[in-house]
Amino acid sequence: MQRILTAVLALALTMMPERVDARDTRASDGPALGLALGADAGGIGGFASYYLRFDGSRFGVMPHAGLGYVGVSGVGPGWSVGVGGSFGRSHRLVLDLNLSTVGAQELTLYDTTIDAKAIYGLGLTAGWEWLSKSGFFMRANIGPVFAFLPPLYRRSEGWSVTGNLLSLGVKLW
Amino acid sequence: MVKLTLLCLALSWIALGCESPKCEPITGCDVRSESCQRSALKLAACLRGSPADSKVRVEIVDYDTYVDEQVRDAMETDATQDEVDLRDGLARFELSAPLDREADARRDIEWVGAFYDAETDRVTVLDRGESGAGNERGQTILLVHEMTHALQGADGLFDTIYDPVVTYDGLLAAIALVEGEATLVEDHSAIEALGFHFEESHYGRALKAYRRFSEEALIETEDLFVGVRSGIPYAFGASFLYDVYRKGGAGAVRDQLDTGLVGTRELLGRSNDSKTVRPAIPLREQASLVGSYHLGGFFFDAFLRRIDADAPDVQPHVLDDVFSVQRLPNGKLLAAWRLRFDESVAVEALEQLLRSADVAYRFGSEGSDDLWILREADDSISGDAPTFMDGPEIDVGFSAPEANRSRVRCARRAAYNALVE
Numbered sequence: 001m002q003r004i005l006t007a008v009l010a011l012a013l014t015m016m017p018e019r020v021d022a023r024d025t026r027a028s029d030g031p032a033l034g035l036a037l038g039a040d041a042g043g044i045g046g047f048a049s050y051y052l053r054f055d056g057s058r059f060g061v062m063p064h065a066g067l068g069y070v071g072v073s074g075v076g077p078g079w080s081v082g083v084g085g086s087f088g089r090s091h092r093l094v095l096d097l098n099l100s101t102v103g104a105q106e107l108t109l110y111d112t113t114i115d116a117k118a119i120y121g122l123g124l125t126a127g128w129e130w131l132s133k134s135g136f137f138m139r140a141n142i143g144p145v146f147a148f149l150p151p152l153y154r155r156s157e158g159w160s161v162t163g164n165l166l167s168l169g170v171k172l173w
Numbered sequence: 174m175v176k177l178t179l180l181c182l183a184l185s186w187i188a189l190g191c192e193s194p195k196c197e198p199i200t201g202c203d204v205r206s207e208s209c210q211r212s213a214l215k216l217a218a219c220l221r222g223s224p225a226d227s228k229v230r231v232e233i234v235d236y237d238t239y240v241d242e243q244v245r246d247a248m249e250t251d252a253t254q255d256e257v258d259l260r261d262g263l264a265r266f267e268l269s270a271p272l273d274r275e276a277d278a279r280r281d282i283e284w285v286g287a288f289y290d291a292e293t294d295r296v297t298v299l300d301r302g303e304s305g306a307g308n309e310r311g312q313t314i315l316l317v318h319e320m321t322h323a324l325q326g327a328d329g330l331f332d333t334i335y336d337p338v339v340t341y342d343g344l345l346a347a348i349a350l351v352e353g354e355a356t357l358v359e360d361h362s363a364i365e366a367l368g369f370h371f372e373e374s375h376y377g378r379a380l381k382a383y384r385r386f387s388e389e390a391l392i393e394t395e396d397l398f399v400g401v402r403s404g405i406p407y408a409f410g411a412s413f414l415y416d417v418y419r420k421g422g423a424g425a426v427r428d429q430l431d432t433g434l435v436g437t438r439e440l441l442g443r444s445n446d447s448k449t450v451r452p453a454i455p456l457r458e459q460a461s462l463v464g465s466y467h468l469g470g471f472f473f474d475a476f477l478r479r480i481d482a483d484a485p486d487v488q489p490h491v492l493d494d495v496f497s498v499q500r501l502p503n504g505k506l507l508a509a510w511r512l513r514f515d516e517s518v519a520v521e522a523l524e525q526l527l528r529s530a531d532v533a534y535r536f537g538s539e540g541s542d543d544l545w546i547l548r549e550a551d552d553s554i555s556g557d558a559p560t561f562m563d564g565p566e567i568d569v570g571f572s573a574p575e576a577n578r579s580r581v582r583c584a585r586r587a588a589y590n591a592l593v594e
Contacts (some may be wrong), residue, residue: 105368109363110382112379114376115369115375117368138497152366153310
């Protein structure tokens with residue numbers, strides 16, 4: 001999955017110079033593809049989103065979905081779905097509500113790990129995004145997450161921190 | 174009418190096809206609260222398939238205070254000479270330490286997190302001053318374990334299991350059934366409460382590790398005779414009953430508890446041949462028998478491994494044994510352990526291994542499956558061959574398992590450290 005996303009991103013990057021002068025992607029609706037380390041992909045992976053722009057406004061909305069790899073305890077695939085809101089033109093304030101893989105849980109009995117699984121959580125993040133005229137963007141954000149822990153845990157133990165260390169991508173048009 | 178019959182048949186078929194309702198996983202709670210205690214009792218009853226008809230009470234007692242009380246109680250009565258001599262005899266084989274009431278009481282409690290007292294129908298949780306969510310999780314699951322004992326008590330299982338016990342090895346097997354079921358229920362509840370499915374988890378793998386730890390602990394423990402109860406019955410009892418559970422569910426476990434076990438050989442899937450005559454005690458001339466124990470294969474295995482860590486695994490091959498302590502006319506003690514093996518054990522090789530220990534053991538044998546080992550006071554080694562003593566006195570010194578009937582204990586274990594990263 002990562003290879004496919006890398007290839008798509010590389011392809012998109014090669015297309016950029018031709019479109020730079022053609023159109024300002026910051027002012028249009030359009031799909032985006034990216035790579036992320038964090039909540040956008042539910043681990044290390046890729047994501048797709050669609051930028052919706054309100055006419056004549058600096059506000060935008062971007063629903064997104066991602067697939068990633070949780071490199072802990074051999075849990076494997078992680079995922080993420082969510083919707084973000086942005087304010088700004090090149091430098092944007094981004095707020096995002098997402099449901100995603102936030103970690104892994106190991107079942108250890110008698111000092112022996114016999115099972116592991118992903119833990120999911122609902123996160124609300126705030127951060128910064130830079131979107132170039134050509135469509136290249138980078139993003140970092142952070143915020144609280146409520147992880148859905150198993151019954152034995154206190155609810156309060158579910159609160160933690162989530163975010164994207166870095167998301168890089170291209171808005172295709 | 175035909176339609177109604179068909180409808181009933183269809184509904185019955187659907188009902189039969191449906192899985193039995195799952196037990197509600199327990200949530201982490203404060204064991205002091207009544208709702209927490211009710212939840213633990215209800216879950217234990219659901220998992221073992223029995224009614225939750227127990228009015229068990231739960232109390233929290235400060236650990237240090239409890240230890241002080243136990244030590245004080247232990248010191249109130251003086252040990253008899255026979256009790257002292259029996260322990261000295263076991264110590265000759267490094268199976269125990271000389272009798273020390275205070276040390277015994279402390280060693281007996283140090284691993285206990287909670288226990289159920291059948292006489293008062295009360296669960297006591299020992300508060301070691303730890304707090305926090307992790308401690309709460311551990312205590313919640315521990316409470317499920319103790320509630321299982323409360324339900325066993327309500328079922329009259331302690332009488333069924335402990336009444337027929339006549340040997341030390343039989344007592345270990347009985348404890349293994351009682352603790353094995355509670356451990357199985359406890360682990361089942363923990364796995365589900367941690368969000369995993371018991372049936373799909375690799376629980377057998379965890380039990381294998383538990384058995385290994387228990388055997389290692391048996392080799393390392395200072396006092397094997399006292400320490401054996403804190404690990405072996407739990408690990409091997411749970412493993413034995415888990416096999417039963419996998420074949421026939423909770424009902425089969427209940428049937429097995431009702432049937433009981435004769436000895437620890439059965440925990441290893443070996444049958445106890447009731448026709449086997451326990452080997453006669455090798456008794457020195459004019460010696461008087463202080464007492465004897467049928468210790469079983471776990472002890473002999475640990476005894477060998479304490480001498481040589483690479484010793485062969487003989488535990489399933491010990492058919493029977495008798496350990497005796499004798500008082501010689503000169504007042505000195507002699508300890509003798511006689512064992513009978515199945516045909517897969519090379520007795521000469523065992524003897525060779527024991528000789529390498531450079532300890533003043535003396536050996537004898539009456540056939541290829543028989544070995545007796547003598548240990549006398551170093552200054553009274555005698556070349557005289559012993560005579561043999563058969564008969565009912567073989568279990569002299571073995572006290573009825575009253576303590577186990579009334580108090581069922583449980584290890585404190587930090588086993589449920591599920592990791593959230």
